[in-house]
Amino acid sequence: MQTKVAWLQLKHRPVRLIVALCGIGFAVLLILMQLGFRSALFESAVRFHEKLNYDIALFSPDSVFIVRPQAFSQRRLYQAKALPEVEQVMPVNIFPGVWKNPWNNGRRSINTLGFDPGDAIFDNPEFDKLRPMLKARDAMVFDSASRPEFGPVSESVTRDKVLVTEINNREISVVGLYKMGTSFGLDGSVFMSSDNWLRLFPDRSREDIQLGLITLKAGANANEVRDKLKAYLPGDVLVLTKRDFVERETAYWNSATPIGYIFTFGAIMGFVVGAIIVYQILFAGVSEHLSEYATLRAMGYSSTFVSGIVVQQAVLLGALGYIPGVAVVMWLYSLAAGATNLPLYLTQDRAVTVFILTMIMCAISALLSVRKVARLDPAEVF
Known part of the structure; x- marks a missing residue:
């Protein structure tokens, strides 16, 4: 009633x-x-943290978030390889570059990532097909889910196979497309070889990296290996499991901003x-x-x-x-x-x-x- x-x-x-x-x-x-x-x-904000292929990441404690990371010595990554549980280590360079829109000559910040094309940094068969193409000089692949302000890059690469433009005033060639997506701090990104990345940033040392990825052997416990690495490596790097890395980035956006x-x-x-x-x-x-x-x-x-x-x-x-x-x-x-x-x-x-x-x-x-x-x-x- x-x-x-x-x-x-x-x-x-x-x-x-x-x-x-x-x-x-x-x-x-x-x-x-x-x-x-x-x-x-x-x-x-954690697209890269979740989609990259790793069990443990090395990151600089001075880095605020992944889009603008600070450098640390590449030696720390190869020191980590001394542990018997470690299967592979993969150095990664990350830093924003200045993209030139070839259609209107506009300039816009874009995230650039350099790695060894022989490393399977993504557990993604489609991206793996693109890796051999990145061995060519000044070649890179573009995120097709980037903001449209970069220009109709996807359409151009799909039609012409190659798009020539500039990053940091250096001529580069976009030879393929992959899909990642944007975030509040990231409008778009490109992947390339470490050699090509260093050509865009000639003032950077080849001995320094911004992210170290570690994969473990089957059966190894990531938390236990993390604790071993923390005790083994100097304090100038953070040792993070994938979950730790995601939580650190989330905490930054949730509380520090x-x-x-x-x-x-x-x-x-x-x-x-x-x-x-x-x-x-x-x-x-x-x-x-x-x-x-x-x-x-x-x-x-x-x-x-x-x-x-x-x-x-x-x-x-x-x-x-x-x-x-x-x-x-x-x-x-x-x-x-x-x-x-x-x-x-x-x-x-x-x-x-x-x-x-x-x-x-x-x-x-x-x-x-x-x-x-x-x-x-x-x-x-x-």
């Missing part, structure tokens, strides 16, 4: 009901968009805005129907029963407002993902989490609204 009465009261004012559903839908949209961008931030805080704060504000909207709608309904509630009390119904009607209204508003909010968010996710190449999509966990938050938001508003009903005295109303 409570649910029926609650629904009849809600639909009695259709305009107010539509306004309430729009308000809740907007709150759901705001929360999901903020959580979506926050998730995209973390997921995109304001971006993670901003998205979290935006989600909280969406929750607060939704709670205020639901409270105002419910409180207006309670005030309007106070005499009906008093009649129910006079008929012998308890204050808990009457308060339950308001709570049921909140539940109905939350469930009905959630649906259009999710529908709009899925559309906005697809638009934003297409425009930014960021991994924006609605996960089941996020959808369930926001639905629960919506119910909590409406429940809090209902509890604040029913205080007047709980103190209701029929004698005072009549």
Whole structure:
């Protein structure tokens, strides 16, 4: 009976009901968009950490995040090879270069990565087919999921097989395409041999690298080998398992930069805005129907029963407002993902989490609204 009465009261004012559903839908949209961008931030920031082929990584403790790493001696990587559990070591050079858009001569920062083409740094058969091509002088492969500001590179390479342009004012040839994706700190990237990378950065020492990748023999425990390397190597390098490396990068974006805080704060504000909207709608309904509630009390119904009607209204508003909010968010996710190449999509966990938050938001508003009903005295109303 409570649910029926609650629904009849809600639909009695259709305009107010539509306004309430729009308000809740907007709150759901705001929360999901903020959580979506926050998730995209973390997921995109660790693309290389997760997709590179390694069990343990060596990284400079002075490096803030992977796009602008500091150098350390390559000797540390080959010292690590002394451990019997180590299968292979792979040095990697990383640093942003200046890409010249050959169509408009515009300049834009691009992430450049150098490695030995003989090393399978990606567990990806398609990328492995491109590695022999990187042995040629000034040859490199381009991330087809890079930002469009670099120009129609993918279309040109697909059509002509080779695109000639410049990085750091040096003529280079794009001879192939791979797919990685962008992040909040990375608009695009290219892979090349270490020799070609050093030609782009002639002031860099061949003895220094920015990332060392270590693969272990079958059966070796990565955590145990990490601890051995920490005790064995000097303190001028970080020794990280893949999980450690991902968590370090995520922690940087979450706590050391304001971006993670901003998205979290935006989600909280969406929750607060939704709670205020639901409270105002419910409180207006309670005030309007106070005499009906008093009649129910006079008929012998308890204050808990009457308060339950308001709570049921909140539940109905939350469930009905959630649906259009999710529908709009899925559309906005697809638009934003297409425009930014960021991994924006609605996960089941996020959808369930926001639905629960919506119910909590409406429940809090209902509890604040029913205080007047709980103190209701029929004698005072009549």
